[in-house]
Amino acid sequence: MQAARNAAAPSPGAAGSAAPRPAGGLGRAWWIWGVGASAYLVAMLHRMALGVAGSDAAERFGVPVGQLAVFTSLQLVLYLAMQIPAGLLADRFGPRRTLAIGLALMAGGELLFGLAHSMGLGLVGRALVGIGDALTFLNVLRLAHAWFPSRMQTLLAALTGFAGALGQLVSTVPLEASLDGLGWGGTFLGLAAVTAVLVAVPLTLVQDRPGAARGRRAPGSETTHVQHEPILRTVVDAWRRPATRQGFFVHMATLTPFMVTGAVWGVPYLQGTQDMSRASAASFLLVGSLAFCVTGPLVGLLVGDRARRGRIAAVVFPATSTGAWLVLMAWPGGTVPRAVLLIALLVTGAGAGASMLGFEIARRAAPPAASGAAAALVNCGGFSASVVAALVVGRLIGDGGGSASATQHAMLPVLAATALGLVGSLLSGRTARRAAGPERAAQARAGVAAD
Secondary structure, eight states: OHHHHHHHSOOHHHHOOOOOOOTTHHHHHHHHHHHHHHHHHHHHHHHHTHHHHHHHHHHHHTOOGGGGHHHHHHHHHHHHHTHHHHHHHHHHTOHHHHHHHHHHHHHHHHHHHHHOOSHHHHHHHHHHHHHHHHTTHHHHHHHHHHHSOGGGHHHHHHHHHHHHHHHHHHTTHHHHHHHHHHHHHHHHHHHHHHHHHHTHHHHHHOOSSTTOSTTOOOTTSTTTTOOOOOHHHHHHHHHHSHHHHHHHHHHHHHHHHHHHIIIIIHHHHHHHHHOOOHHHHHHHHHHHHHHHHHHHHHHHHHHTTOHHHHHHHHHHHHHHHHHHHHHHHHSTTSOOOHHHHHHHHHHHHHHHHHTTHHHHHHHHTSOGGGHHHHHHHHHHHHHHHHHHHHHHHHHHHHHSTTOHHHHHHHTHHHHHHHHHHHHHHHHHHHHHHHHHHHHHHHHHHHHHHHO
């Protein structure tokens, strides 16, 4: 009977491990996660700043607005290139020091960007911002995995996304007001100064896991005896899991529209198709950001650790994002009624909030010691598509002549990315369910034997 009970127990890779109860209860866990989430809020603010400052950047550097894609694409390319290293650092090096390094890099990058009057120096600044940004999100998830039980992981991923959404909110109307009041230098140098001060916070207040002091492994902690696989094998094994691929495509379908519009092309698109001022365009983008804020925690609460609800949500949100952008791209003449536009932006923001489902889908199938690598691959889904889409949109806007219809058609790569993510999610989800069937059946048989 004991053997049967052991067989019936779910494997760590099937559902993730429950964190040991931290000293001080969940209150301390929430505090430590909150420090990490604050770092992610700041990172999202840095990442999305050009969404409102695009026109100012074009004027400052003396380039056509179409060339602004170079800034965002470089930042996102480096962010994307750093995902696997960041995930491995989260697993091996620990969040405390990695978060501090990320904040320091973002502070230095924003300082250079605020002082720059040339494309070259501006690109160096955005490159540093992209690298530092890449070191935040996955390490916040790693803190959540270490400090909270498995049943809370979906909610924690959603709340981490909510923290990023708050940073996105600050990057819209408040940042536009700062640019008007303080100017370019005051805004970006102020961001650099605040971020530099925050470098000391994770170093002082964060522990990598319960029982660890200043990042040291303590006897009895969950990672004391973990033997890490070689790096390449860890990454390859993570990608071979159908759940990782499903998370990758869910992330692509739901995050890409939000990233492309929020990071750089939202304001030019709204100005070009709707004849809006920059302030009005920023206000409309704020709607999507508010939906991002609200949806993430709601999805986390509704889905929880219920796998069936997660599977449904992993279809519904990519499908609605694809449908919204199909309407925007198919509307005759490009000028969409404001009510339809608001609904599409709400759906775009809601999809971005639900993109955190991709990480939970992958985590459930990943061994605890490789959860960072799985999360890194999922994160590549939305950001790889965003990089490609932003570059193609920039090229199409530059060649389109500036009419409303041309600007509308220039955004077609956004629709292509979310549709590809929807199809990939459906196919890989079906494969994941087929692969999980025998395992569930074996666990059910073992449970009967144990009884």
